[in-house]
Amino acid sequence: SEAxxxxxxxxxxxxxxxxxxxxxxxxxxxxxxxLTRVAASHxxxxxxxxxxxxxxxxxxxxLADHAIALHYPELAESPGRHLAFLAAVAExxxxxxxxxxxxxxxxxVMNTDNMAVSGETIDYGPCAFMDAYDPATVFSSIDxxxxxxxxxxxxxxxxxLARLAETLLDLIDPDTDVAxxxxxxxxxxxxxxxxxxxxxxxxxxxGLATAEPEDRALVDELLAAMHAAGADYTLTxxxxxxxxxxxxxxxAVSALPADWVERWRQRLAREPAPPAERAARMRAVSPAxxxxxxxxxxxxxxxxxxxxxPFETLLRVLSRPYDDQPEHAAYAEPPPPADRPYRTxxxx
Numbered sequence: 001s002e003a004x005x006x007x008x009x010x011x012x013x014x015x016x017x018x019x020x021x022x023x024x025x026x027x028x029x030x031x032x033x034x035l036t037r038v039a040a041s042h043x044x045x046x047x048x049x050x051x052x053x054x055x056x057x058x059x060x061x062x063l064a065d066h067a068i069a070l071h072y073p074e075l076a077e078s079p080g081r082h083l084a085f086l087a088a089v090a091e092x093x094x095x096x097x098x099x100x101x102x103x104x105x106x107x108x109v110m111n112t113d114n115m116a117v118s119g120e121t122i123d124y125g126p127c128a129f130m131d132a133y134d135p136a137t138v139f140s141s142i143d144x145x146x147x148x149x150x151x152x153x154x155x156x157x158x159x160x161l162a163r164l165a166e167t168l169l170d171l172i173d174p175d176t177d178v179a180x181x182x183x184x185x186x187x188x189x190x191x192x193x194x195x196x197x198x199x200x201x202x203x204x205x206x207g208l209a210t211a212e213p214e215d216r217a218l219v220d221e222l223l224a225a226m227h228a229a230g231a232d233y234t235l236t237x238x239x240x241x242x243x244x245x246x247x248x249x250x251x252a253v254s255a256l257p258a259d260w261v262e263r264w265r266q267r268l269a270r271e272p273a274p275p276a277e278r279a280a281r282m283r284a285v286s287p288a289x290x291x292x293x294x295x296x297x298x299x300x301x302x303x304x305x306x307x308x309x310p311f312e313t314l315l316r317v318l319s320r321p322y323d324d325q326p327e328h329a330a331y332a333e334p335p336p337p338a339d340r341p342y343r344t345x346x347x348x
Contacts, residue, residue: 001037001124003291003318009099010092011121012039026345030304039120043067045164046113052167060167071118082171087186090161091193092119097157098197101150102205103287104130104233108140108344110148110156112163126344129290131334133226133233139293139344154198158190204285205237207244207268207278218260218267225257232334234290241282244268246275287321289328293342294335 004011015036024032043063051059064082068075072088075081096119100107107114108126116122126140135151143149148156165183173179202219203211226236231252239252243261253261271278291314299311317328325331335342 001121002315003321004105004121006319006321007103007287007290009103009105009121010096010119012037012116014038037122039116039122040118041067041070041116042122043070043117044113044122045115045117045160045167046111048117048164048167049112057170061171064168064171067117080172082168083182083186086161086165086168086172086183087189089117089119089164090186090190093157093161094154094190094193095119095197096121097153098194098201100153101198102201102285103290104133104150106130106137106139106148106150107153108138108143108148109346110153110160112160115157115160117164125346128293128342128344130233131292131340131342132230133223133236134230135223135227139342141343141345154191154194157194158187161190162187201285205282206240206264207271207282209271209273209278209281212267212270215267218264221260222256222264225260229255231255234287235332235334237286238283238288238332240264241279241286244275244282245279283324284322288324288332289317289321291318292331292333292335294339295331297339 001011001014005013015038017033017035020032020034022032023029043066048060048063051063064085065076068081068085072085075084075088078084093115100121106128107121108128109123114123114125126142128139130137130150135149136146137150138146138148140148146152165187169176169179169183172182199216199219203209203215206215206219206222208215225231226233235252236256239250243249243253249261268278273281295314299314302308302310313328314331317325317331
């Protein structure tokens with residue numbers, strides 16, 4: 001969560017982890033602890049479902065009005081505030097999930113109880129950052145069918161929002177058919193909102209400040225080439241930022257199809273910014289450092305042995321993800337083949 005905060009992505013934060021003195025039995029006995037997490041609020045889609053499934057419409061209304069006052073106060077006096085609330089939550093989720101995907105983040109367990117209506121990333125359970133680009137990437141050991149795979153995240157977000165809409169129908173309009181039609185229009189608008197945020201971010205990662213109709217195809221062809229080659233997601237985009245400065249292409253870019261690189265350079269030539277400025281903007285949205293899974297595991301193993309120095313070093317590196325840190329260059333490297341594939345577990 002601290003890495004996500006440094007990346008500029010809306011997130012809950014970890015305040016403290018406090019030992020309880022009691023063991024927790026997983027594959028082995030581990031020290032139990034309580035993690036204190038801070039957030040704008042801890043209201044989730046599941047919070048609404050909790051009251052709606054019991055038929056407690058008054059509690060749903062009170063919860064909705066509280067969430068509006070807390071997170072969307074500009075809607076408080078709107079006569080259609082509950083429909084507007086649904087639309088506002090959808091817009092924030094479209095932005096949030098797009099930002100996740102810009103940095104290769106896989107949440108891993110996007111159920112309705114793990115979607116905060118504030119638009120913050122919540123519940124860091126079986127999450128991880130992708131190394132080699134593959135839209136079907138799954139880390140969670142319990143996600144056997146890829147429901148929460150990297151590329152499925154916007155689809156799951158839309159599904160979760162539909163569940164939120166169901167809890168609000170009686171508040172949207174007393175006529176159920178009218179309420180369903182209005183809520184459905186909001187849910188059906190989600191893919192366009194996600195696409196808008198995602199494509200804007202991908203353009204920025206390619207150094208494109210202007211928009212042209214062929215940009216989506218340029219992005220899609222790059223991702224297809226990365227998938228075919230097993231290219232590292234983070235290193236490829238960081239390499240493109242270096243290449244945009246005008247110097248020799250780094251290895252991550254040299255490995256891309258030459259015809260794609262040439263079309264990308266032709267597209268860059270139509271941009272008004274000078275190369276140095278363009279490269280700086282690209283580095284500001286394409287991190288050099290992410291929480292590489294093997295580095296996280298190293299820090300955890302050392303901490304279990306009583307040595308917090310690897311954790312503290314990793315945290316320092318991740319607090320400046322967009323900066324070149326030559327002294328910590330090893331933290332930008334992908335994991336060795338022996339550490340792949342990587343699996344995570346709920347409650348880790």
